[in-house]
Amino acid sequence: MKKRIAVLPGDGIGKEVAKGAVEILQAVGERYNHQFEFSYGMIGGHAIDEKGKPLPEETIQLCKESDAILLGAVGGPKWDQVNPDIRPERGLLQIRKELNLYANLRPTTYFESLAKSSPLKDEVIQGVDLLMVRELTGGLYFGQPSERMDANGESAVVDTLFYKKAEMKRVIEKAFALAEKRRKKVTSIDKANVLESSRMWRETAEEVAKDYPHVYLEHMLVDNAAMQMVTNPKQFDVVVTENMFGDILSDEASVLTGSLGMLPSASLSENGPYLYEPIHGSAPDIAGKNVANPLAMILSAAMMLRESFGLETEANEVERAVKQVLDAGFRTSDIAEFSQQVTSTTEMIAEVKAML
Amino acid sequence: MKKRIAVLPGDGIGKEVAKGAVEILQAVGERYNHQFEFSYGMIGGHAIDEKGKPLPEETIQLCKESDAILLGAVGGPKWDQVNPDIRPERGLLQIRKELNLYANLRPTTYFESLAKSSPLKDEVIQGVDLLMVRELTGGLYFGQPSERMDANGESAVVDTLFYKKAEMKRVIEKAFALAEKRRKKVTSIDKANVLESSRMWRETAEEVAKDYPHVYLEHMLVDNAAMQMVTNPKQFDVVVTENMFGDILSDEASVLTGSLGMLPSASLSENGPYLYEPIHGSAPDIAGKNVANPLAMILSAAMMLRESFGLETEANEVERAVKQVLDAGFRTSDIAEFSQQVTSTTEMIAEVKAML
Numbered sequence: 001m002k003k004r005i006a007v008l009p010g011d012g013i014g015k016e017v018a019k020g021a022v023e024i025l026q027a028v029g030e031r032y033n034h035q036f037e038f039s040y041g042m043i044g045g046h047a048i049d050e051k052g053k054p055l056p057e058e059t060i061q062l063c064k065e066s067d068a069i070l071l072g073a074v075g076g077p078k079w080d081q082v083n084p085d086i087r088p089e090r091g092l093l094q095i096r097k098e099l100n101l102y103a104n105l106r107p108t109t110y111f112e113s114l115a116k117s118s119p120l121k122d123e124v125i126q127g128v129d130l131l132m133v134r135e136l137t138g139g140l141y142f143g144q145p146s147e148r149m150d151a152n153g154e155s156a157v158v159d160t161l162f163y164k165k166a167e168m169k170r171v172i173e174k175a176f177a178l179a180e181k182r183r184k185k186v187t188s189i190d191k192a193n194v195l196e197s198s199r200m201w202r203e204t205a206e207e208v209a210k211d212y213p214h215v216y217l218e219h220m221l222v223d224n225a226a227m228q229m230v231t232n233p234k235q236f237d238v239v240v241t242e243n244m245f246g247d248i249l250s251d252e253a254s255v256l257t258g259s260l261g262m263l264p265s266a267s268l269s270e271n272g273p274y275l276y277e278p279i280h281g282s283a284p285d286i287a288g289k290n291v292a293n294p295l296a297m298i299l300s301a302a303m304m305l306r307e308s309f310g311l312e313t314e315a316n317e318v319e320r321a322v323k324q325v326l327d328a329g330f331r332t333s334d335i336a337e338f339s340q341q342v343t344s345t346t347e348m349i350a351e352v353k354a355m356l
Numbered sequence: 357m358k359k360r361i362a363v364l365p366g367d368g369i370g371k372e373v374a375k376g377a378v379e380i381l382q383a384v385g386e387r388y389n390h391q392f393e394f395s396y397g398m399i400g401g402h403a404i405d406e407k408g409k410p411l412p413e414e415t416i417q418l419c420k421e422s423d424a425i426l427l428g429a430v431g432g433p434k435w436d437q438v439n440p441d442i443r444p445e446r447g448l449l450q451i452r453k454e455l456n457l458y459a460n461l462r463p464t465t466y467f468e469s470l471a472k473s474s475p476l477k478d479e480v481i482q483g484v485d486l487l488m489v490r491e492l493t494g495g496l497y498f499g500q501p502s503e504r505m506d507a508n509g510e511s512a513v514v515d516t517l518f519y520k521k522a523e524m525k526r527v528i529e530k531a532f533a534l535a536e537k538r539r540k541k542v543t544s545i546d547k548a549n550v551l552e553s554s555r556m557w558r559e560t561a562e563e564v565a566k567d568y569p570h571v572y573l574e575h576m577l578v579d580n581a582a583m584q585m586v587t588n589p590k591q592f593d594v595v596v597t598e599n600m601f602g603d604i605l606s607d608e609a610s611v612l613t614g615s616l617g618m619l620p621s622a623s624l625s626e627n628g629p630y631l632y633e634p635i636h637g638s639a640p641d642i643a644g645k646n647v648a649n650p651l652a653m654i655l656s657a658a659m660m661l662r663e664s665f666g667l668e669t670e671a672n673e674v675e676r677a678v679k680q681v682l683d684a685g686f687r688t689s690d691i692a693e694f695s696q697q698v699t700s701t702t703e704m705i706a707e708v709k710a711m712l
């Protein structure tokens with residue numbers, strides 16, 4: 001198999017972890033006889049410094065010509081004072097829109113060997129295995145108007161939560177399709193007792209459910225979901241929600257099992273390419289020190305092998321290697337316990353490669 | 357002191373717990389020589405059944421003529437299919453708007469004797485003492501338009517996040533004033549990297565901070581806040597945010613210490629009356645069984661004594677009595693451990709009264 005992969009390392013630890021994913025993919029390619037071609041593009045603060053904007057045209061072009069995209073992380077204090085229209089995060093929002101990446105998938109999984117770093121009691125998180133599906137190109141993030149205004153002589157402001165029903169439908173359908181291959185339960189989250197958009201969301205979920213008779217659909221209000229995520233995360237299989245609720249709840253979900261530095265994500269479009277990135281940020285405080293945890297990025301590459309290239313065996317291999325490295329006791333500083341020896345970023349990458 | 361108190365028991369366990377608060381207030385009144393006059397009003401499903409709407413004019417009138425309001429809880433499956441415009445929750449939203457209850461205060465406190473029922477590890481929650489201040493009369497909850505529409509022939513929907521700067525200012529000021537009497541830290545939560553309304557919110561917080569030189573202001577993005585709430589809730593003193601973020605985060609905060617059935621709330625307006633209610637809902641599944649936990653409602657009455665009537669000693673007395681009852685081992689079923697004997701609602705009320 002021959003595939004072109006766009007690599008956008010971005011800022012902070014993004015570069016270090018992206019390097020790890022590339023090395024692992026190269027090793028997988030050699031072993032299984034695939035040709036992965038890597039091309040590099042700029043995004044985020046790095047792109048602002050070099051090109052004056054967070055998502056240069058060349059990068060968009062490169063992504064569109066690739067079969068899949070690996071993204072490190074963007075942002076850092078250096079660009080915090082920059083005009084909001086060209087801030088690093090703007091590059092993220094723009095790439096989502098340009099490539100129509102409407103469904104963001106974030107698994108939260110329990111790693112037994114990391115349970116000690118979880119803030120939750122072990123009986124609460126043991127066996128958690130949930131997949132958050134977040135709508136990524138609509139809602140408050142992109143609705144117009146989003147501006148200051150004058151309301152009868154008083155200073156005021158408005159943002160707009162806008163959705164087409166078709167935008168709701170495609171992401172909810174994606175959630176059902178994913179649930180069908182898992183434990184067959186979809187929890188759809190909304191605020192139907194307050195928002196008209198949530199009432200349309202709920203109706204749409206009911207309609208989609210008719211096409212998936214083997215999947216159980218349940219509705220949950222967003223405030224209740226924020227509670228249930230902490231008190232009983234095991235109840236969830238696939239969770240689907242709109243953009244802003246998804247931003248909040250998926251970050252909440254990501255800290256439950258104590259393995260934030262371990263969690264990958266995928267953003268899917270209708271016709272590809274898909275984008276893969278770790279959930280963690282650019283962590284400017286530890287950048288360049290060879291201490292970042294590369295596993296979330298490596299697991300994102302595994303998701304790429306599976307979702308974009310259909311390489312199930314290869315994806316499983318990478319995931320198994322990561323698990324084995326953890327079981328063998330290797331820990332970057334974010335997941336190390338008090339007395340444990342700490343492994344550097346490059347060592348961790350080498351260990352995973354050795355286990356392949 | 358003579359005070360008129362409006363009591364709106366509402367639905368489900370609302371009636372049972374409201375009765376408890378009234379009994380405790382009567383006991384406090386006798387002991388300290390205050391005259392508390394109680395008048396009853398309808399709200400929620402009960403009001404829909406009797407009057408065809410969730411907040412009848414008589415109730416609004418009663419509230420406006422009172423010095424403070426005690427609310428039990430509203431809602432239940434019986435009214436779930438009712439037209440959204442007259443659903444029980446609509447009564448809540450309407451009373452907030454009618455009485456201009458712009459600031460919702462929700463303390464989350466750690467009760468040592470209840471730590472076992474928390475989903476979090478004890479070292480994470482020990483000593484948590486945070487006060488959530490949520491804007492309650494603006495944002496997505498009330499913005500117009502909120503309606504279905506046609507977008508170039510496609511079915512679509514819009515909700516509106518609207519705020520006047522003055523609405524932001526008054527609730528942020530409230531948060532600073534409260535922080536000044538506590539640990540002097542305000543965490544202001546927004547999504548300033550995406551929303552224009554959040555950028556105005558952040559600026560307003562900076563402006564208000566200038567008038568409170570002894571209070572430390574920090575900004576946090578809402579997604580990060582959803583994580584920090586779980587991983588390190590002790591860092592928070594006063595947290596202030598807009599309506600929808602506050603709905604989600606305050607519910608998340610409420611389950612941290614395992615004492616949801618214990619948590620009171622207050623909703624403040626500019627010139628009174630204020631409204632007090634427990635954070636828990638109407639719990640229709642256990643209604644009428646004399647098993648509900650009345651302590652959140654009783655602690656809401658304590659907040660009323662303090663915030664509305666300035667009766668600090670009396671408020672402290674009630675809070676002390678509740679703590680003593682817990683320390684003595686009395687538990688309603690929601691907070692009982694496996695082997696513990698369970699106390700009924702009415703017994704619990706009697707025990708608190710006996711400790712006064």
Ligand SMILES: CC(C)[C@H](C(=O)O)[C@@H](O)C(=O)O
Nearest residue numbers: 089090092093247549550579
């Ligand atoms: C950086 C920010 C704009 C972004 C978002 O809110 O979507 C981030 O929080 C995320 O979840 O990917």
Ligand SMILES: CC(C)[C@H](C(=O)O)[C@@H](O)C(=O)O
Nearest residue numbers: 193194223445446448449603
């Ligand atoms: C019932 C609902 C409308 C209400 C809200 O969202 O404000 C509730 O969740 C609350 O927090 O008081």
